[in-house]
Amino acid sequence: MGHLCNKVFNCEKELTLSIIGGKWKMLILWYLGKEGTKRFSELKALMPGITQKMLVSQLRELQEDFIVHREVYPVVPPKVEYSLTEQGKSLIPVLNVMHEWGKNYQETIANKTSTKINEAIK
Numbered sequence: 001m002g003h004l005c006n007k008v009f010n011c012e013k014e015l016t017l018s019i020i021g022g023k024w025k026m027l028i029l030w031y032l033g034k035e036g037t038k039r040f041s042e043l044k045a046l047m048p049g050i051t052q053k054m055l056v057s058q059l060r061e062l063q064e065d066f067i068v069h070r071e072v073y074p075v076v077p078p079k080v081e082y083s084l085t086e087q088g089k090s091l092i093p094v095l096n097v098m099h100e101w102g103k104n105y106q107e108t109i110a111n112k113t114s115t116k117i118n119e120a121i122k
Contacts, residue, residue: 019067020067022058024050024055025058026095028058031043032088043059068083068084068085068088069088
């Protein structure tokens with residue numbers, strides 16, 4: 001738990017959110033979980049808004065937390081691949097539930113917003 005070693009957490013939920021929280025970590029985990037092993041450039045292409053520096057930082061933190069594995073191959077040019085560890089794979093059901101919750105929430109809010117707009121128009 002590299003970057004989390006010196007932090008004190010009030011509960012396990014807070015620890016979990018510290019590991020997967022942030023704008024990009026869940027997307028990285030989602031793509032590695034759904035599509036499997038990826039090279040850095042492939043991950044970057046899947047997330048057009050992320051900078052190279054941020055992707056490096058997020059991957060490094062996920063490696064330090066034993067969620068992502070980085071495999072370096074001894075070839076020229078260098079080949080590096082990222083994949084989920086067993087611990088990382090255990091997060092996939094959590095991400096699936098969060099995905100479904102977000103989808104349902106969005107549909108519910110969109111329906112309520114549409115209803116309010118339609119009522120205001122009448």
